[in-house]
Amino acid sequence: xxxxxTLTMLSMFIHSIESxxxxxxxxxxxxxxxxxIGEPFPEGDFQAVLKDGTLLCRVMNVLVPGSVKKVxxxxxxxxxxxxxxxxxxxxxxxxxxxxxxxxxxVDLYLPANMAKVLLALTNVARKARKINNIRxxxxxxxxxxxxxxxxx
Numbered sequence: 001x002x003x004x005x006t007l008t009m010l011s012m013f014i015h016s017i018e019s020x021x022x023x024x025x026x027x028x029x030x031x032x033x034x035x036x037i038g039e040p041f042p043e044g045d046f047q048a049v050l051k052d053g054t055l056l057c058r059v060m061n062v063l064v065p066g067s068v069k070k071v072x073x074x075x076x077x078x079x080x081x082x083x084x085x086x087x088x089x090x091x092x093x094x095x096x097x098x099x100x101x102x103x104x105x106v107d108l109y110l111p112a113n114m115a116k117v118l119l120a121l122t123n124v125a126r127k128a129r130k131i132n133n134i135r136x137x138x139x140x141x142x143x144x145x146x147x148x149x150x151x152x
Contacts, residue, residue, distance in 0.1 A: 020115040053083025
């Protein structure tokens with residue numbers, strides 16, 4: 001049986017993704033990113049600012065120093081996507097986060113699913129705070145213990 005994606009189905013799918021995007025959470029994530037790097041969040045569209053991956057790599061290197069070895073500053077698409085991949089791999093390995101708590105490069109770069117990017121950055125913030133609480137990583141979202149309904 002063949003599957004045909006109609007324009008109506010595609011429109012419904014895009015609407016369902018867009019309806020999950022939380023503008024208030026975007027503001028919270030911007031504040032968190034700015035607090036981590038110690039400077040104001042750059043002006044411009046949220047996705048456009050993050051698209052080259054350099055800010056994400058800087059954030060990861062603050063959370064886990066030296067975790068992203070090479071950060072590309074080029075406008076070449078494959079290098080920008082490599083930056084995003086480096087951030088995601090560092091989150092996976094250094095913060096021991098499951099892939100299910102992260103986004104894909106395509107989610108941010110195209111952008112295919114910015115709601116997932118926001119949620120993943122919230123997950124990174126929560127995990128980093130749990131691991132690096134002594135260093136004063138700012139909070140974003142509920143603590144992991146509260147999400148499980150208990151304390152540890």
